Amino acid sequence: MSGALANLALAPVLVPLTGAVGCVLLAGRPRLAEGFSLLAGLANLLVALLVLRVVGEQGPLHLVLGNWAWPFGIEFVVDRLSAGMIAVSALIALVCLVFQAARVDPADRRSAALPLVHGLMAGVGGAFATGDLFNLYVWFEVMLIAALGLLVHRGRVAALDGTLRYLVLNMVGTLVLLTGIAVVYGATGQLNFAALAQAPASPLLAAGVALLAVAFLAKAAAFPVFSWMPAAYHVLPAPVLALFAGLLSKVGVYALLRLFGQVFPSAVAHWQAVLGAVAVATMLAGALGAAWHWDLRRILAFHIVSQIGYLILAVALATPAGYAAAIFYTIHHIIVKANLFLIAALVCRVAGSYDLRRIGGVAAARPILAIIFAVPALSLVGIPPLSGFWAKFLVLRESFAGGHWVWGGAALATGVLTLYSMSKIWIEAFWKPHPAPAAVGRLPFAAMAAVVLLAAITAGIGLFPxxxxxxxxxAAAGLVEVTR
Incomplete structure (x- = not known):
C-alpha cells in the first residue's frame, strides 16, 4: 500500500524515539519522565494496533525513503507478520513500563533506563519493519547499544561481567552478519528483501546466506552460543528483564524466518538438517540448564533458550504450516516468558529471594499469585487448554507429519524436562513452608494488574485459538508473496 497511510510504516520507530527523547528532556524530573514514558508506551501500543488493523484490511504498507528508485531506497515494509510482531512487542513494552511504575525491583528512574527502554523498542520496531538487509543490521545495532546501556546502568560488578559476555558474543554475531551482508551484496548487487528473492542462485550467494543464518542463530541465542543469555539477564531489574526475555532473542528468530521463508526460500533445503540439529541441541541444552539451576531468573533464562529451540525447529520444517507454527509459537512465548519474569519479581517481593532454596510459602501467603503463576507456567509446559498447548501441538504435528521423528521426540523430551523445572519452582517457592518466615511484602495493584492481564491473554489464546x-x-502465506 502506498500513499498517506504508508507513512504508518515508520510509526514503530518514530513513536518509541519520541518517547526516548521526551524522557531525556525530562531527566531532571523523574516522576514526570515516568509518566511521559507510560504515555509514550500507550501511544506506541495504540499506533501498533492501528497498523495491524490497516495491514489486515488493506494489505502491506510500503514506504521508500530518500527519493531513490526501488530497490535502492531505504524501504519499510509492514506485512501481517511484522505488524503482529510490532503489536505484541508494544503490548509487552507497555506492561513492563506499568510494572516499572509499580516499583517492584525497578530500574532507577533517575538513570538513563527509561530513554534506553524506548530506544530499545525503536530498534525492535525497526527490525520488524525494515525491508532490506543492511537496515536490519542497523536496527540490530540500535537494539544492542540500548541493551548494553540497560545492562550496565546499575553499575554493579556482576552486571559488568554479564555485559561483557553479552557484548563479545553479540559482536561476533554482528561481525558475521556484516560479512554475510557484504557477500550477498557482492553476489547480487542488491540488499532489498524483494529484490533478493528474485536473485539467481550462485555459490557466492549460498556462502552469504550461510553467514546470515549463523549470525541470526547467534542473535537468537541458539546452541552453542547461548551462554550470554543466562549470564547477563539475571542482573537486570525485573521490568527490563521481562522486556529482554520477551523480545530480544525473538528478533533473531524473526530474521531467520524472513531469511528462509521469504528472501531465500530455496536455500532452506540445504539448511534443513543443520537447523533441525541446532534446534534439538538448543531445546535440550536449555531444558537441562533450567533443571540444574536454583536461581529463579536463571531457570527462566535457560527456558528461553529451550523455547528458542522449538522456534528454530518450526523454521526448519520449511512448510507453510511450519512457518505458521513458528509465528503462533513466537507470539505465545513473548507473552508467557515476559509474564513469568514479572511473576518471579513478585515472588521475590513476597519471599525475599530469587533462590529457590531460601524461599517458600508463597501459595499460602499469596494464593492469587500462585494461581497467576500456574497459567504461564503450565502454558510453557504445553498443558491444555492454554496457548502453549496449541503452540507445541502445531510444531509436533508438522514434525511427525513430515517424518521428522527425532526432532519431534526431542521436543517431547524437552517438554518433560520443562515440566520438571516448573514443578521444582512450584514445590520450592510456592508449596513448601518458608524456611525462615519473614514479613510478607506488599504487592502493588499495578504490578498485579500487569501479570493478570498477560495471564488472561495466555488463557484467552488457549481457549479461543x-x-x-x-x-x-x-502471515505465513504472506511470506511467500511478492512484496512489491
Whole structure:
C-alpha cells in the first residue's frame, strides 16, 4: 500500500524515539519522565494496533525513503507478520513500563533506563519493519547499544561481567552478519528483501546466506552460543528483564524466518538438517540448564533458550504450516516468558529471594499469585487448554507429519524436562513452608494488574485459538508473496 497511510510504516520507530527523547528532556524530573514514558508506551501500543488493523484490511504498507528508485531506497515494509510482531512487542513494552511504575525491583528512574527502554523498542520496531538487509543490521545495532546501556546502568560488578559476555558474543554475531551482508551484496548487487528473492542462485550467494543464518542463530541465542543469555539477564531489574526475555532473542528468530521463508526460500533445503540439529541441541541444552539451576531468573533464562529451540525447529520444517507454527509459537512465548519474569519479581517481593532454596510459602501467603503463576507456567509446559498447548501441538504435528521423528521426540523430551523445572519452582517457592518466615511484602495493584492481564491473554489464546491460528496462517502465506 502506498500513499498517506504508508507513512504508518515508520510509526514503530518514530513513536518509541519520541518517547526516548521526551524522557531525556525530562531527566531532571523523574516522576514526570515516568509518566511521559507510560504515555509514550500507550501511544506506541495504540499506533501498533492501528497498523495491524490497516495491514489486515488493506494489505502491506510500503514506504521508500530518500527519493531513490526501488530497490535502492531505504524501504519499510509492514506485512501481517511484522505488524503482529510490532503489536505484541508494544503490548509487552507497555506492561513492563506499568510494572516499572509499580516499583517492584525497578530500574532507577533517575538513570538513563527509561530513554534506553524506548530506544530499545525503536530498534525492535525497526527490525520488524525494515525491508532490506543492511537496515536490519542497523536496527540490530540500535537494539544492542540500548541493551548494553540497560545492562550496565546499575553499575554493579556482576552486571559488568554479564555485559561483557553479552557484548563479545553479540559482536561476533554482528561481525558475521556484516560479512554475510557484504557477500550477498557482492553476489547480487542488491540488499532489498524483494529484490533478493528474485536473485539467481550462485555459490557466492549460498556462502552469504550461510553467514546470515549463523549470525541470526547467534542473535537468537541458539546452541552453542547461548551462554550470554543466562549470564547477563539475571542482573537486570525485573521490568527490563521481562522486556529482554520477551523480545530480544525473538528478533533473531524473526530474521531467520524472513531469511528462509521469504528472501531465500530455496536455500532452506540445504539448511534443513543443520537447523533441525541446532534446534534439538538448543531445546535440550536449555531444558537441562533450567533443571540444574536454583536461581529463579536463571531457570527462566535457560527456558528461553529451550523455547528458542522449538522456534528454530518450526523454521526448519520449511512448510507453510511450519512457518505458521513458528509465528503462533513466537507470539505465545513473548507473552508467557515476559509474564513469568514479572511473576518471579513478585515472588521475590513476597519471599525475599530469587533462590529457590531460601524461599517458600508463597501459595499460602499469596494464593492469587500462585494461581497467576500456574497459567504461564503450565502454558510453557504445553498443558491444555492454554496457548502453549496449541503452540507445541502445531510444531509436533508438522514434525511427525513430515517424518521428522527425532526432532519431534526431542521436543517431547524437552517438554518433560520443562515440566520438571516448573514443578521444582512450584514445590520450592510456592508449596513448601518458608524456611525462615519473614514479613510478607506488599504487592502493588499495578504490578498485579500487569501479570493478570498477560495471564488472561495466555488463557484467552488457549481457549479461543482460532483468531491467532488464522492470523498465523495468513502471515505465513504472506511470506511467500511478492512484496512489491
Amino acid at each position: 482460532q483468531t491467532l491460528l488464522g492470523f498465523a496462517g495468513q
